[in-house]
Amino acid sequence: MRPRRLRPVLTLLSTLATAATLALGTAGPATAAERPAPVRHTAAAHDLTSVTELLAQRLLLADKVAAAKYGTDTPIDDPEREARILDDVRARAAGLGLDPDAVAAVFRDQIEANKLVQRGLYARWDANPGERPTERPDLTKEVRPALDRITTQLLAALDDTEQSRARPSCGPRLAMAAGWSAYTHRLDALHLKGLGRALPSVCAES
Numbered sequence: 001m002r003p004r005r006l007r008p009v010l011t012l013l014s015t016l017a018t019a020a021t022l023a024l025g026t027a028g029p030a031t032a033a034e035r036p037a038p039v040r041h042t043a044a045a046h047d048l049t050s051v052t053e054l055l056a057q058r059l060l061l062a063d064k065v066a067a068a069k070y071g072t073d074t075p076i077d078d079p080e081r082e083a084r085i086l087d088d089v090r091a092r093a094a095g096l097g098l099d100p101d102a103v104a105a106v107f108r109d110q111i112e113a114n115k116l117v118q119r120g121l122y123a124r125w126d127a128n129p130g131e132r133p134t135e136r137p138d139l140t141k142e143v144r145p146a147l148d149r150i151t152t153q154l155l156a157a158l159d160d161t162e163q164s165r166a167r168p169s170c171g172p173r174l175a176m177a178a179g180w181s182a183y184t185h186r187l188d189a190l191h192l193k194g195l196g197r198a199l200p201s202v203c204a205e206s
Contacts, residue, residue, distance in 0.1 A: 047164045048177040048202075054154045055198045056181040058110055059191055061150070062117035064143045067133035069118070070125060074139070076118045082111050089155065096159045103158060105201035107151070113198035120190040162204075170203035 069076065086104045093103035125132040137143050164170065178199060182192055 047161050048170070048174050049180060050157045051154070051161055051165075051202060052174070052177040052181040052195075052199075053184075054150055054157055055110065055113075055178070055202075056185045056187065056191075056195060058147065058150045058154070059113055059117060059187075059194045059198060060185065061143060061146055062114040062191075062194065063121065064137040064146075065114065065139065066118040066121040067135070068137045068139040068143055070122060070133065076115050076122070085111070085151070089151065092155055093158075096155065098155075098159060098162065102201070102204065103155070106154075106158065109198050109201050110154075113194040116197050117190055117194040120193075124190075165202060166204040174199060174202055 066076075068074075086107060089107045090100035090104050093100045158165070164173075167173075178195055182195055185191075187195060
């Protein structure tokens with residue numbers, strides 16, 4: 001019988017693997033050398049954890065974005081800022097020798113995942129006034145600079161993992177890495193759903 005403390009981890013990893021498989025499509029059987037193993041023991045999965053850790057960190061900042069906007073006239077959707085972000089990452093991706101459109105697709109997923117969490121938090125706060133944030137973070141001075149730092153780090157991680165993300169086994173390994181990041185960051189159901197939304201374009205074969 002498995003130790004009781006391991007059950008939540010195994011359940012979460014299974015859930016993430018299923019969600020990522022649906023989002024990424026079937027990656028096909030892995031070779032013996034590529035067969036996924038626990039994140040702590042698989043170099044390739046650990047490599048992708050450098051990406052999923054940043055996705056989880058960026059997703060958690062959605063709470064501060066939502067707290068900054070909730071109850072104001074600032075909308076969740078900001079097409080002009082989103083376009084600027086995507087133009088910026090395309091240009092920076094080209095400078096790194098990465099496919100600009102592929103990188104923009106990854107960041108588009110991060111934007112949509114962030115908005116998914118914001119909408120979920122709005123619905124939660126509307127239904128439960130006692131859970132509404134008591135402080136309003138400064139969107140310009142506090143939140144966006146943190147998002148910009150993660151953007152720079154994520155571009156570097158995508159560059160570092162370019163070959164790994166192009167392997168046929170990327171989907172299952174990404175699911176394992178995402179499951180580990182979700183567990184270490186204690187993501188709840190809403191943020192877990194957001195993490196699933198953040199994954200589809202990470203693998204080059206998705």
